[in-house]
Amino acid sequence: MAVQDFEVKTIFFYYLFPVIALLLLLRVLKYLKPRLLACGCNAIGKRIHAKCATEKEQLFRHLDRDLPHHKLQILEIGAGSGLNFKFYPEGSEITSLDPNQHHKKYIETNRDKLNPKVHLKQFVCGFAEDMSCFDNESFDVVVETFVLCSVRNTEKVLQEVKRVLKPGGKFFFMDHVAAEHSSSLRWFQNRLNPLWKAAADDCHINREIASTINKIGFSSVEVNQFNLNTFIVLIKPSIYGTSVK
Ligand SMILES: C[S@@+](CC[C@H](N)C(=O)[O-])C[C@H]1O[C@@H](n2cnc3c(N)ncnc32)[C@H](O)[C@@H]1O
Numbered sequence: 001m002a003v004q005d006f007e008v009k010t011i012f013f014y015y016l017f018p019v020i021a022l023l024l025l026l027r028v029l030k031y032l033k034p035r036l037l038a039c040g041c042n043a044i045g046k047r048i049h050a051k052c053a054t055e056k057e058q059l060f061r062h063l064d065r066d067l068p069h070h071k072l073q074i075l076e077i078g079a080g081s082g083l084n085f086k087f088y089p090e091g092s093e094i095t096s097l098d099p100n101q102h103h104k105k106y107i108e109t110n111r112d113k114l115n116p117k118v119h120l121k122q123f124v125c126g127f128a129e130d131m132s133c134f135d136n137e138s139f140d141v142v143v144e145t146f147v148l149c150s151v152r153n154t155e156k157v158l159q160e161v162k163r164v165l166k167p168g169g170k171f172f173f174m175d176h177v178a179a180e181h182s183s184s185l186r187w188f189q190n191r192l193n194p195l196w197k198a199a200a201d202d203c204h205i206n207r208e209i210a211s212t213i214n215k216i217g218f219s220s221v222e223v224n225q226f227n228l229n230t231f232i233v234l235i236k237p238s239i240y241g242t243s244v245k
Helices: 002-050 053-060 083-087 103-115 154-164 186-197 209-215
Strands: 073-077 093-098 117-126 139-146 165-176 222-229 237-244
Touching: 002 053, 002 083, 002 103, 002 222, 053 165, 053 237, 073 154, 073 209, 083 103, 093 103, 103 117, 139 154, 154 165, 154 209, 165 209, 209 222, 209 237
Parallel strands: 073 093, 073 139, 093 117, 139 165
Antiparallel strands: 165 237, 222 237
C-alpha cells in the first residue's frame, strides 16, 4: 500500500504537476499578452511619437488639402492607442482598425484627451490584410504609422488600402524600414531580424516598404526618408509619405 502511495505521489509531483502548471502558465500568458501589448503600445508609442514629432507634423500638415472639408472619412489601420488622433481635422469621422481589441479603451481615452473634436465612428477588431467589412471606395483617407513592419502580408494590406480609398483619396504612412542594401546596418538588420521578430510581436526590421508601396499602382507616391531619433540603431532608417489613389 505504502509503495503504491509513493508511486501515485511520484507520478503527481514529477509528471502531472509540471504539465498542469505549464498549461496554467500558458493560459495566463495568453490572457495577459494582448492586454500587456496594448498597455505597452500606449506607453512606448508616446515616446516614439515624441521622437518623430517633427516628421508627423510634416506628414499630416495638409491632411485635408484637396479633400472634402466636411466630415472627412478616415480609416486608421493598426491604430494602436490612437495617438494620431491629434492630427485629424475637426469634424472627421474616424474608423480605427486593430486586431487587438484591448486598444479600444486607450483609443477612447486618447481621443478625449488629444482631440475631442473628432468623432470615433467605430473600432473594428480585425486584420488589415482582409478589410472585406468595408465597401470599395469608402474612405477619403487611410492612415498607418509603424504598422507595415508587423503585418503578415504587406502587399495584401496595401491592395486593401487602395481598394477602400475613394478615387483621389490619400494614404498617409510612416514606418521604420530596411537600411541601404550594401550597408553594414542592413547586414545586422538581416541577421537580427528573426530574434527581433520573436521579441517584438512580429515586427520586422528589414522590410523595403517604400518599394512595395510603389508597386501597388497608386496614381502618385511621395516618400521622404528620415532617421528616427532613437538610440536603437536598428530601427533608425525610416520613411513617411503619401500616396494618392
Ligand atoms: C507598433 S504598433 C503602432 C500603433 C500606432 N499605429 C502608432 O503609431 O502608435 C503596431 C500596431 O499594429 C497592429 N497590427 C499588427 N498586425 C496588424 C495587422 N495585420 N493589421 C492591422 N493592424 C495590425 C498592432 O496590434 C499594433 O496596434
